[in-house]
Amino acid sequence: MSADTATAHSAADTTTREPLTRPWILMYHSVADPTDDPYGITVARDRLDLQLRWLRRRGLIGVGVGTLLRAHAHGNAAKLVGLTFDDGYADFIDAALPVLRHHGCTATLFVLPGRIGGTNEWDPDGPRRPLIGEDGIRTAVAAGTEIASHGLAHTDLTRADDEELRRETWLSRRWLAELTGRAPEGFCYPYGTVDARVAGAVRDAGYTYACAIRPPTAVAGTYALARTHISQADRAVRLGVKRLRHRLGR
Template identity: 60%
Template sequence: MRVPADTKVPWVALYHSVGDCSDDPYRITVTPERLDRQLAWLTRRGLRGVSMAELLAAPTRRGLVGLTFDDGYADFLTSALPVLRRHDCTATLFVLPGRLGGDNAWDPLGPRKPLLTADGIRQAAAEGVEIGSHGLTHVDLTKADDIRLKTEVVESRAALEELTGTPVTGFCYPYGTIDQRAVDAVDEAGYTYACAIDPGPVNSPLALPRVHIGQNDTAVRLFLKYRLHHLRRRPVEGI
């Protein structure tokens, strides 16, 4: 199967945890072996997974696929990063500085998965991983009041820049949900891009669509997701 050479909207893969997926009610986990096969699929088709910063800065996105990992699970360092290195890929890790060393308490069905500590985030950054903000504590910004919205967006960026010593230019909306108010808050906070899941009519580099990739995404499913992505997304201008 031949992958189309280019798309109007950058193709961005959304991952979460990499590890044991035997208890995974929200389907947020892929095993290291599955991730390895998925990245091998990209390589065989002349594609390379890169961070959002690298993807958006490229003169042409031909041959590039964005790789993003939400929530900042501790298993990123032990299970995802070695696979990324093996395939010469980079990635963007969206983390929650208000939950350093905590767990995914926002998932009521569990299982509880540990999140990266401050040292873990610094280690990922030192390994060349782009660090972006996922807010402070993983709240739905469309339901937050004005004060909470500004706190989640502004203070998370400041905390991560202090923690890593580098600028943080990317944001990821918790749960992938957005509205114009959330987009405006992210814009006012100074981010240059932001990732959602399916932003609908919002057409902005602050509302980039992504495709969820899970344990069941074998070669055929990956091909279909890649092939159909540009058919159901409107062009995003300004990036």
């Protein structure tokens, strides 16, 4: 067996033997005008307000994933929902954060330390959107936002060689630690793609959890947390259906 194969098997063993009754984690991206959005990842500020109001009326409160998992480990997460914002868009500060504060919620913001202050150049068809800068990250931290890594540059890590994978995991964690004063707990796989090798690299880099979208069944546990995509189309009925599907494990 090759060294790479052994590493992949070790990572798979580690992730699959960590059973986790799935906490509900919602996945957002940009909070802005959703008109020009071929990917369906932009939610208007007033729609985010409606969605968080829907949660609060049901006795649910949105928190960062680190907080959610700690509460879950102690059996205190029944009324908690994880809120995540991928890619680290600059609009998080002016559009999302005030709405979160209004509803008494916090969130996890997954940022790309290799693209701080840049744009979403990895999206070929969508509009260019500015990414959060260093001052914005500090503002988010001061407001109680959990800052976590999305890798360095939004690379599909399942296609990365071992050296690139190490940079994307280890280096992004170190840069965020230098910027915020605290090493991030969480990682989010760009494009939601993960396999055993990638999950093992994230674990070895020191993260305590990682978020995917629909992880393969061979990779499970805290290093492959599934999430529910939330879009502009999600009002009360759709949110109710998505909550039910989560409860049913679908």
